[in-house]
Amino acid sequence: MTEIRPVRAADAPRLTGLLAQLGYPGEPGAVAGRLLAVLSSATQQVLIATPAGDSRIDGYVGVERRPPGLEQDERVEITGLVVDSAARRSGVGRALVRAAEQWAVQQGLHTIVVRSNVVRPESHSFYEGIGYRRKSTSHTYRKKV
Template sequence: MTIREAKLEDAEVINQLNTYPLNHDYPLEETRNQLNYLLSSPVNKVFVRIVDERVVGYIQLSEYVCTYGPKLMNVMALVVDENIHGQGAGKSLLNHAEQWAKENGAKGIRLNSGVERTEAHKFYEHQGYERVKNQVNFRKLF
């Protein structure tokens, strides 16, 4: 088991993981462009989990800074191949992200999880995360 920073060559596997099980259907070329940007950003980080020389999951962090609380890292995505659920891949990615966040001055981790992802909620609670509030998510694309 290895966790390393993502590379641009990981874009295809990340895109596949986004499509299933996360249900984010997004063009591969756009995923590659976004990953390229994230890899060069000082306030974003993407780590991948390797098993048997194959990427089986990833976690994406983004700096979360506001005027009403301490600096946190925001988990933008955490996904593991469903064929290896329950084998510790998600937990190890989350632990790795937490350690990286501490080393980079964050006071904690925050994340949002879709209301329908009840198994993910149980996982996060088991990892010591507490449910803070319910929200409605808005978006406007240009």
């Protein structure tokens, strides 16, 4: 059985490995630093999935409360969802998203947004299969200044 719990600082090394599986390699120290920033944030949460009685991490979901803007109401955004390759298609992702949805409701919010890279069609099918609907297709641009 999978248990979902809030992330702890001690989870950073195992999260580093999960991030690498999706092409987000990072030095353990850098991941630990970003995790500490998330842990100190009042608007963010990371929830992890672990097998009952095991220290292994099968996946995580990051969520963030986003403020209203001129174009959108306040909402929760899933900022990351990673499931270990060995645990995919076992219900871990679904359990993590359900926990993220519960977190949103606890925040008093009832809209969740998730952005999924166009190169991950299996993710698109996953989200659509659990009730999320595609709203748009966009490109992300980045520039160092």
